[in-house]
Amino acid sequence: MAQTPTASLDETFDALTHSHRRYVLYYLRTHSGAATIDTLSAMLANELEGPSATxxxxxxxxxxxxxxxxxxxxxxxxxxxxxxxxxxxxxxxxINGHDQFIDQAARVDGYVPPTAGD
Structure with a gap:
């Protein structure tokens, strides 16, 4: 059965309900679309604990x-x-054509992509 745009939109919004998932998407959108799980874990720890996270x-x-x-x-x-x-x-x-929702969520969350060298 083909997925309807509404189902796809529902899944996108459901995926955006948790901050960890949103931050993974934000990170991937600002870092060439790829990362390792170690990189994402460190990024999320930094978001939770600040730059002192090890x-x-x-x-x-x-x-x-x-x-x-x-x-x-x-x-x-x-x-x-x-x-x-x-x-x-x-x-x-x-991102299923729903990139505007992810970008808006990033603005609402106050996500600021790290600068080069961070």
């Missing part, structure tokens, strides 16, 4: 588990990303 802490490990088991599968199901588990890489897979 890799390998409980926070980054907890975030990585949440990404693997909850957030990335939800984004995959919504057709927003692809996740190559064997390479631990995530790629933006097109």
């Amino acid at each position: 890799p390998g802490t409980d926070t980054t490990e907890h975030i990585e588990v949440d990404l693997h088991h909850t957030h990335l599968p939800k984004l995959v199901d919504a057709g927003l990303i692809t996740f190559a588990r064997d390479r631990q890489s995530i790629e933006l897979d097109g």
